[in-house]
Amino acid sequence: MSEAATQTAEVSDYGEQPVVVRTKNVRKIYRMGSVEVHALKGISVEIASGEYISIMGPSGSGKTTLFNMIGALDKPSEGQVYIDEVDVAQLDAYELAWLRCRKVGYIFQTFNLIPVMSALENVTLPMTFAGMTTDEARDKGMGLLDEVGLAERYDHKPFELSGGQQQRVAIARAMANSPSIILADEPTGNLDLATGKEIIQLLGEMNRHEHVTIITATHDIKMLAASDRIIWIRDGQLAKIERREDLDIEVGAIGGDTEGGVEASLRGTDEEK
Amino acid sequence: MDDRVGVPARSRIGRQIVLPSSKAFEIAWKGIRIRIWRSLITMSGIILAIAFLMSVWTAGGFTGAMRRVKPEDELYPLVQGVLESEALASGSVGLHFVVVEGGSSADSGAITASASIRDSLNSMPGFRAELAPPDAQAVIDLVAAGEDVRPDVMITEGVPASLAGQEVVAALRRFVEDGGFLLVYGAAGLDKAGTGEAFGGLLPGAVEGGSFAVRGAEVESSGQLGALWGNFPETTLPVTSGVAGAEALASQGGRAVVWGLRLGKGRVAWYPVTAESAAEPDQLSWFLRSQGIESTEGADKRRSLLVRLVAYGCRERFAGEQTDVRGTWLVGLSLMVCVVGITNAMLMSVTERFREIGTMKCLGALDRFIVKLFLIESSLQGVAGSLVGAVIGFALAFLRALFTFHVKDPETGKGYWLAIRFFPGTALLGWWGIALVTGVALTIVAAIYPAIRAARMEPVQAMRAEA
Numbered sequence: 001m002s003e004a005a006t007q008t009a010e011v012s013d014y015g016e017q018p019v020v021v022r023t024k025n026v027r028k029i030y031r032m033g034s035v036e037v038h039a040l041k042g043i044s045v046e047i048a049s050g051e052y053i054s055i056m057g058p059s060g061s062g063k064t065t066l067f068n069m070i071g072a073l074d075k076p077s078e079g080q081v082y083i084d085e086v087d088v089a090q091l092d093a094y095e096l097a098w099l100r101c102r103k104v105g106y107i108f109q110t111f112n113l114i115p116v117m118s119a120l121e122n123v124t125l126p127m128t129f130a131g132m133t134t135d136e137a138r139d140k141g142m143g144l145l146d147e148v149g150l151a152e153r154y155d156h157k158p159f160e161l162s163g164g165q166q167q168r169v170a171i172a173r174a175m176a177n178s179p180s181i182i183l184a185d186e187p188t189g190n191l192d193l194a195t196g197k198e199i200i201q202l203l204g205e206m207n208r209h210e211h212v213t214i215i216t217a218t219h220d221i222k223m224l225a226a227s228d229r230i231i232w233i234r235d236g237q238l239a240k241i242e243r244r245e246d247l248d249i250e251v252g253a254i255g256g257d258t259e260g261g262v263e264a265s266l267r268g269t270d271e272e273k
Numbered sequence: 274m275d276d277r278v279g280v281p282a283r284s285r286i287g288r289q290i291v292l293p294s295s296k297a298f299e300i301a302w303k304g305i306r307i308r309i310w311r312s313l314i315t316m317s318g319i320i321l322a323i324a325f326l327m328s329v330w331t332a333g334g335f336t337g338a339m340r341r342v343k344p345e346d347e348l349y350p351l352v353q354g355v356l357e358s359e360a361l362a363s364g365s366v367g368l369h370f371v372v373v374e375g376g377s378s379a380d381s382g383a384i385t386a387s388a389s390i391r392d393s394l395n396s397m398p399g400f401r402a403e404l405a406p407p408d409a410q411a412v413i414d415l416v417a418a419g420e421d422v423r424p425d426v427m428i429t430e431g432v433p434a435s436l437a438g439q440e441v442v443a444a445l446r447r448f449v450e451d452g453g454f455l456l457v458y459g460a461a462g463l464d465k466a467g468t469g470e471a472f473g474g475l476l477p478g479a480v481e482g483g484s485f486a487v488r489g490a491e492v493e494s495s496g497q498l499g500a501l502w503g504n505f506p507e508t509t510l511p512v513t514s515g516v517a518g519a520e521a522l523a524s525q526g527g528r529a530v531v532w533g534l535r536l537g538k539g540r541v542a543w544y545p546v547t548a549e550s551a552a553e554p555d556q557l558s559w560f561l562r563s564q565g566i567e568s569t570e571g572a573d574k575r576r577s578l579l580v581r582l583v584a585y586g587c588r589e590r591f592a593g594e595q596t597d598v599r600g601t602w603l604v605g606l607s608l609m610v611c612v613v614g615i616t617n618a619m620l621m622s623v624t625e626r627f628r629e630i631g632t633m634k635c636l637g638a639l640d641r642f643i644v645k646l647f648l649i650e651s652s653l654q655g656v657a658g659s660l661v662g663a664v665i666g667f668a669l670a671f672l673r674a675l676f677t678f679h680v681k682d683p684e685t686g687k688g689y690w691l692a693i694r695f696f697p698g699t700a701l702l703g704w705w706g707i708a709l710v711t712g713v714a715l716t717i718v719a720a721i722y723p724a725i726r727a728a729r730m731e732p733v734q735a736m737r738a739e740a
Binding site: 068073074084086091093094095097098099100101102103106108110112114115116117125126128129130131173 | 286287288291293296300303304306307628629631632633634635636637638639640731732733
């Protein structure tokens with residue numbers, strides 16, 4: 001895995017920032033009957049605090065599996081995952097729950113808002129789990145909704161909001177307990193082009209203003225421009241890690257449409273959803 | 274980011290402990306409202322089961338209240354009349370009677386008496402009566418026969434000499450111990466010391482361990498009454514037409530029934546023989562008229578009256594036992610079906626809500642919170658379902674009781690709503706409480722498995738794109 005070793009060496013020029021997520025030779029093996037499926041074949045990455053990372057790769061490449069490892073949603077078969085220098089596999093149920101409540105914010109492709117609660121109630125739910133009082137929670141919740149531009153719809157239920165609006169609420173919810181890390185799994189997967197752009201922009205703002213580390217797993221090429229680094233996964237292994245500056249994004253013009261141009265030029269290197 | 278220096282990394286991770294029950298309640302309550310149709314399906318099971326329970330208990334409550342009406346109450350005869358016709362109407366129990374012909378007296382009236390008893394019994398729906406010769410072997414064969422031939426009740430008028438032998442008595446003892454009833458009608462032969470003791474041993478203590486035998490003897494004269502009393506203290510309940518004889522008995526501490534014999538589950542209600550009641554035959558004639566008996570003259574009529582009363586008592590005893598066993602079985606079964614249905618509906622709900630559950634765990638909810646959520650949801654449904662079910666069950670049974678226990682005094686034509694007058698308020702309140710508790714307990718029990726399944730769900734499930 002010399003390529004991976006080189007990649008790790010490259011990463012350490014972010015040395016001034018503390019490493020918030022580190023994986024060490026992480027493997028995941030699924031046993032289906034007598035067949036062993038190696039979803040991850042030894043991946044080591046380091047993610048520094050405040051970075052915006054995109055994990056990219058085709059379906060079945062193991063990117064979702066790696067993503068789940070990093071987000072403390074799954075345990076590796078071999079290797080370690082450290083969040084804030086703490087080995088996640090050694091945490092018990094209470095500590096894991098605490099981690100998910102306060103250190104990590106989750107954003108899902110299907111938004112996953114609680115359907116019976118309003119936008120504000122959704123945003124304040126994790127604050128309740130963190131022990132905040134109702135008043136504090138409400139104030140902070142309204143503040144977050146304002147940041148994502150949905151202050152007037154605080155009492156709307158998810159079915160009264162569009163996809164983009166629901167994802168905004170989800171972002172506000174992810175920020176509820178001021179986490180160090182936000183994990184976004186295909187955040188633009190269920191959104192159209194324009195709305196997807198807005199969400200990516202919002203995530204970028206969170207990253208810059210709140211200094212929260214953002215880690216996304218995505219197919220969406222639009223995410224490239226917003227990321228600091230892109231981790232490419234292919235076939236359970238680290239394919240390459242690129243920095244945004246090093247990316248070769250050709251913006252062609254098909255009738256003046258830049259988005260179409262970006263997709264057209266990268267079609268060869270990645271599968272589209 | 275925690276930037277404390279020198280603090281070991283592990284200790285920077287806290288332990289999640291906040292389990293807000295109010296939040297669980299809020300989510301559960303809202304969840305029910307939004308998923309109202311699914312909730313109604315779950316609740317309908319509880320509603321049906323509790324309605325069934327409640328209607329059975331309510332019906333029993335009203336009947337019980339009627340039975341508790343004291344003889345002193347002015348409406349006692351009307352109540353008794355209704356109770357007995359109810360027993361007759363509702364009983365689908367058929368009883369098989371064998372009436373042994375003749376008695377020790379050469380009285381030709383005795384033969385007619387057996388026939389008239391048989392006819393009386395046959396005229397009552399569900400009863401089957403036949404005559405048997407006063408032959409020892411015939412009786413032995415009869416009581417030793419298989420179930421379809423062997424009678425439920427054996428009636429003999431006095432003790433025919435032919436039935437006083439050891440073998441017969443032994444056979445009859447076995448018959449009684451197996452649950453059969455032996456009714457000795459008339460004191461003839463019983464008061465003879467030897468016969469009386471042998472045969473009489475069958476009557477008082479012949480049945481042990483909880484069941485009781487119906488026994489009675491009609492006494493024709495006070496002389497016989499005294500003798501009877503001497504042989505069988507406290508075990509014989511004479512039915513007498515002679516007030517004087519009854520008074521004599523009462524003064525010796527015994528009991529006597531004048532004209533009417535009431536039989537209930539192991540209890541005997543009677544008209545207390547006192548100087549005052551003896552002077553007021555009105556209560557008694559109430560009863561007789563409600564039974565359609567115009568006059569009590571004549572030994573035949575008295576006999577058929579006695580037999581009719583005994584028959585009611587037998588039916589009640591037999592029918593009561595059967596209903597209890599069958600009823601409990603039915604209720605238990607319906608409750609189990611209900612629980613299975615609820616568990617099924619909840620499991621479906623859990624499977625559908627995988628995203629919600631996974632997301633909540635990503636937000637910091639502990640397993641116990643998820644369990645709490647589902648248990649609260651199901652108890653709310655249990656409470657609502659039980660309330661509705663109890664109301665429905667009570668309403669149905671109350672309506673039925675209202676019309677069942679509506680009687681008209683045959684003399685004055687005045688109508689009485691006995692169900693309202695003798696409303697069993699306290700008992701029914703108890704049944705309501707039990708019904709509620711049962712319903713909630715059932716739903717919670719049914720929800721335990723689905724709740725645990727939900728709690729075991731991994732947060733990573735929330736990431737799945739499809740169900």
